[in-house]
Amino acid sequence: MHDAAEATPTPKSEEELKELVSLARLxxxxxxxxxxxxxEFSAYCLDxxxxxxxxxLDRSGVSFSHESGQDAYLLGTRH
Known part of the structure; x- marks a missing residue:
């Protein structure tokens, strides 16, 4: 069983990062x-x-700035 709070993150390949971003969007x-x-409960669990x-993603070095609006796209904000 994996420990939820790993001390050292495992480096992720470009493909793994793309998959994580896709999963986050989903x-x-x-x-x-x-x-x-x-x-509400389903929304809470998904949150x-x-x-x-x-x-x-943050541990892998991918960050989303609130100022740039990148997180709005990632987080599925609808216009």
Whole structure:
């Protein structure tokens, strides 16, 4: 069983990072749909999953600046 708080992150390849970003987008989309459907507990669980994915990305050196608007695209914000 893996420890949730690993001391040293494992370096990720470019392909693995792309997969993590894709997964984060998928979870963000599902979270927004759950909110639209008033499925509050599902939205909460998806929010936790998204937070974990963003932490993984952050540990891998991928960051999203609030000023640049990049996180809005990643997090599935709809216009």
């Amino acid at each position: 979870v963000a989309y599902a979270r927004e749909n759950a909110r639209d459907l008033n499925a 936790l999953a998204l937070g974990a994915l963003l932490q993984d």
